[in-house]
Amino acid sequence: MEKIILRIDGMRCGMCETHVNDLVRRSAAVRKVTSSHRKGETVILCEDDSDVEAIRAGIEKMGYRVLNVSREPYEKRGLFGKKIR
Numbered sequence: 580m581e582k583i584i585l586r587i588d589g590m591r592c593g594m595c596e597t598h599v600n601d602l603v604r605r606s607a608a609v610r611k612v613t614s615s616h617r618k619g620e621t622v623i624l625c626e627d628d629s630d631v632e633a634i635r636a637g638i639e640k641m642g643y644r645v646l647n648v649s650r651e652p653y654e655k656r657g658l659f660g661k662k663i664r
């Protein structure tokens with residue numbers, strides 16, 4: 580699994596977050612997606628083969644601007660921060 584963090588400019592409210600989350604869910608097979616207009620970011624948990632450029636293009640087509648994309652491996656953690664195998 581992979582964690583993708585998109586820094587997004589233009590989200591102003593909870594409805595903006597919902598629109599971005601819906602677009603991401605339609606664009607790729609994701610496990611989880613959360614957006615925060617206050618932080619200006621969307622966090623996506625997905626398999627390693629997700630097409631980030633398609634997600635980015637869809638978000639920008641909606642009128643938002645993707646400033647940065649970062650990817651990192653995701654390891655699920657359980658109670659007290661212990662890694663789950």
